[in-house]
Amino acid sequence: MERKVMKALRLMGLTDYxxxxxxxxxxxxxxxxxxxxxxxGIPRSRIYEVLRxxxxxxxxExxxxxxxxxxxxxxxEVFRREKKRIMKELDEAMNQLRRTYEDQVARVPAPVWLIHGQEKIMKKEIEIxxxxxxxxxxxxxxxxxDELRELRPAIERIVDRGADVRIMAPEDLDLPCEVRVVSMPPVRMFVRDSGEMMWIFSRFTPEGSPIPETAMGIWNQYPEIAENYSRIFDSxxxxESYGGAGGI
Structure with missing residues (x-):
C-alpha cells in the first residue's frame, strides 16, 4: 500500500523527500x-526546505x-485538485499531439493501410x-x-459540432443521427468528409455474428476514391441510378 501511495504522489510531481x-x-x-x-526519515538539515x-x-499549510x-x-482535497490539474495537462497535450497527427496523417506517402482485428478496427473507426x-x-x-455503445458518444460529439451524419443499415440502429434501413451485404464502409474512408470485412459464425479475430479494415486516404464512394453513397x-452502386 505504501508503495502505491508513494507512486501516486510522484505522479503528482512530488520528489521522494x-x-x-x-x-x-x-x-x-x-x-x-x-x-x-x-x-x-528526512535529515533535519533538509526538512524546512521540503516543508516550504x-x-x-x-x-x-x-x-x-x-x-x-x-x-x-x-x-x-489534494488528490481532487491534483487530478483536475493532471487531467487538464493531459488534455492539452493530447489535443496538441492530435492536431499534429491529423495535419501529418494525410501527408504520409502510403495512404492505404490494412488493419486486422476488431479492437484495432474499432479504435481506428472512432479516431476517423x-x-x-x-x-x-x-x-x-x-x-x-458492443460497437454501438462505442459509436454513440463519438457520433454525438460530431453531430453537436454540426456534422451531417447519415447511416444505412439492414436494421434500425439506436444512434443520434439519421438511419435508413436498406438491404445490403454484410460489408462495412464509411466515408469522412469525402476525403478518407474505410472498408471493413469479416468472417461470420453460423449464427451470423462477426468473428473478431478475422475482421479486416482497409483504411484509405486517397481523396479521389473516397469522393467517388461518397457520391455512390448519395446515389x-x-x-438515384448509379453504375455499380449496388456493390458498395
Whole structure:
C-alpha cells in the first residue's frame, strides 16, 4: 500500500523527500518540523526546505510562530485538485499531439493501410469519426459486439459540432443521427468528409455474428476514391441510378 501511495504522489510531481514528508504529515495531521523529520526519515538539515516546497504546492499549510507549525491539507482535497490539474495537462497535450497527427496523417506517402482485428478496427473507426468536420456517411452491413455503445458518444460529439451524419443499415440502429434501413451485404464502409474512408470485412459464425479475430479494415486516404464512394453513397441514399452502386 505504501508503495502505491508513494507512486501516486510522484505522479503528482512530488520528489521522494516531498512524498515522504507529506505521508508523514498525513499521519501527524499537525506537527513541528522536527517531528516531521523524525516521522519521515528526512535529515533535519533538509526538512524546512521540503516543508516550504510542500506549502508552495498546497500540500501543507504553515502556522507562523516560533517554532513554525505545519498542518496537512486533507488528502481528499489534494488528490481532487491534483487530478483536475493532471487531467487538464493531459488534455492539452493530447489535443496538441492530435492536431499534429491529423495535419501529418494525410501527408504520409502510403495512404492505404490494412488493419486486422476488431479492437484495432474499432479504435481506428472512432479516431476517423472524431476527425469529421462536415459529413460522415456509413454503410453498416454488420455490427461488432458492443460497437454501438462505442459509436454513440463519438457520433454525438460530431453531430453537436454540426456534422451531417447519415447511416444505412439492414436494421434500425439506436444512434443520434439519421438511419435508413436498406438491404445490403454484410460489408462495412464509411466515408469522412469525402476525403478518407474505410472498408471493413469479416468472417461470420453460423449464427451470423462477426468473428473478431478475422475482421479486416482497409483504411484509405486517397481523396479521389473516397469522393467517388461518397457520391455512390448519395446515389443510393437518394434513390438515384448509379453504375455499380449496388456493390458498395
Amino acid at each position: 516531498q512524498a515522504a514528508a507529506y505521508t508523514a504529515m498525513v499521519s501527524l495531521v499537525s506537527a513541528g518540523a522536527s517531528d516531521v523529520a523524525e516521522a519521515s 516546497q510542500l506549502s508552495d504546492r498546497g500540500f501543507v 504553515v502556522e507562523r510562530g516560533k517554532p513554525l507549525r505545519y498542518h496537512v491539507v486533507p488528502p481528499a 469519426i472524431s476527425r469529421t468536420r462536415s459529413e460522415l456517411k456509413m454503410r453498416m452491413g454488420f455490427i461488432f459486439r 443510393i441514399w437518394y434513390g
